[in-house]
Amino acid sequence: MVAARRLLAVGEGIGRRGRRNSTRVPGPNGGSILEHLADGRVLPWGEVTAWEPPHSVVMAWSPHSLPEPPTEVEVTFTARDADTLVEVEHRGWEVLSEGFRTSLYDIYVRGWTATLERFAEAADRDGP
Secondary structure, three states, X not given: OOOHHHHHOOEEEEOOOOOEEEEEOOOOOOOEEEEEOOXXXXXXXXXXXXXXXXXXXXXXXXXXXXXXXXXXXXXXXXXXXXXXXXXXXXEOHHHOOHHHHHHHHHHHHHHXXXXXXXXXXXXXXXXX
């Protein structure tokens, strides 16, 4: 099983303008989730609120600068033979204003799928 900390530290990809970005999720509780952009900027995305490696991490999720409260994201890791099942639950949508919630929901549905694909590629490439 790939340890939760290792898996969450490898989120890396190509940004909107073809620039390389990376996202780091340091544990334990209270650690900031930061996106490091190719142009040197660092954007805060949230904060770790529960850290139980190698089983789970829970985050207060707010990757924007708008006056909206954070939602909550829980990622769990379950050993399955030689693989790891990774599940993401993004909850707390009801705390957001209706317009904000409506504008972001589909973006997150697509975004989590792409993020999980990157984690799987990194785990396959780098091994346990």
